[in-house]
Amino acid sequence: MNRRKPLSLALSLALVAAAAPSRADRVRAQSRQSVSASRSTNVSRSGNVNVNRNANVNVNRNVNVDVDRDVHVHGGYYGGGCCYYDPHPVATAAAVTATAVVTAAVVGSIVNTLPAGCTTVIVNGFAYQQCGSAWYQPRLSGGSTTYVVVNAPR
């Protein structure tokens, strides 16, 4: 996973999130686990953190956690609004996602934990989580399971 969002975005989103992320989630770097050349620059064990062989040092998990909590806290309404007008290129990308919002969780947004009251539904052999009117597609990685908000499969 390779989510590069600026720290400023994380901080501003944190303002609208009800709960602060755990301190242990705020990771700025991780030990690299292999010495031989790997073609990508990601280490996958935590799913969300880059190992910084590049200059982008302060990408960290709380970015995603805050984004996730924002989605959760507002229970189906993306109420952030903090970054909509932020001209930063990455924040703009987030804003584009936000414009797609109607009344449910943002399709395409990624969360680390599901809201309460979800049920597993198998569609075409694949497991989804239905949480009220929102559908989440679980995605497995080496270090985490993330859930992507999708349109209702069928």
Add this chain to the structure above:
Amino acid sequence: MRRLGNAGAAFAALMLAAPAGAQAPASRAAVDPAALKALQDMGAYLRSVRAFQVRAVTTDEDVLEDGQKVQYEGTADIVARMPSAVRAEVASDRQERLWLYDGKSFTLYGRRPNLYATIPAPPTVGQLADELDEKYGLSVPLADLFRWGQPGWSTDGITAATDLGPSVVGGTTCQQYAFRQAGIDWQLWIQKGDYPLPRKLVITTTTDEARPQHTATFVWNLAPSFNDAAFTFDPPAGAGRVVLATAADAGAGQ
């Protein structure tokens, strides 16, 4: 000294340090060809082993935002029939994963969420490692054990190599080596004698000032017993099939 003032003192200190300073970088940068050869020999030996079981005990470190380091324990149990069958069980404080590869398909199973993802796989574990890396941002467990000695692997990136002498790891006499390359300093303990296996690996990430470290110690079995079923996935009751996260998931989702 006092009369010289700060600038003068600093200059004097520089002069005093100069002889040592002039030599140290040169010796640190030295690549001992014998150390490189030991690494290459170990790689060649690893690739000559047709089947193996290895258990690794690992520690990894995260650097928290404020610079504090925290350490996580883990284990990895791997059974491999090279080059086309691997079973790896990886457990840490944070997750349990089963990696299964039988030369045709690859499955990643998450025990705690009881979810699995299966994809078609290339014919060798080396190719699989590259594909997982590129498309899915996944590093196979103990990836070095599969990459050392592979075609295409080289020691070219190593900027310093030093033989640190004998060292005992888990009761086995090894030779300890220190290497440097871009972004990491690392140490390797290679078993002495007829079976030059890696017995311990320490990787220090140098791109963060807190220098988080990975350690792994390896216990080897070169005569493992297993059957084909060891490499194929039989979904446990209730396990849900999902998709494998891709490297591109990073962005705005789908």
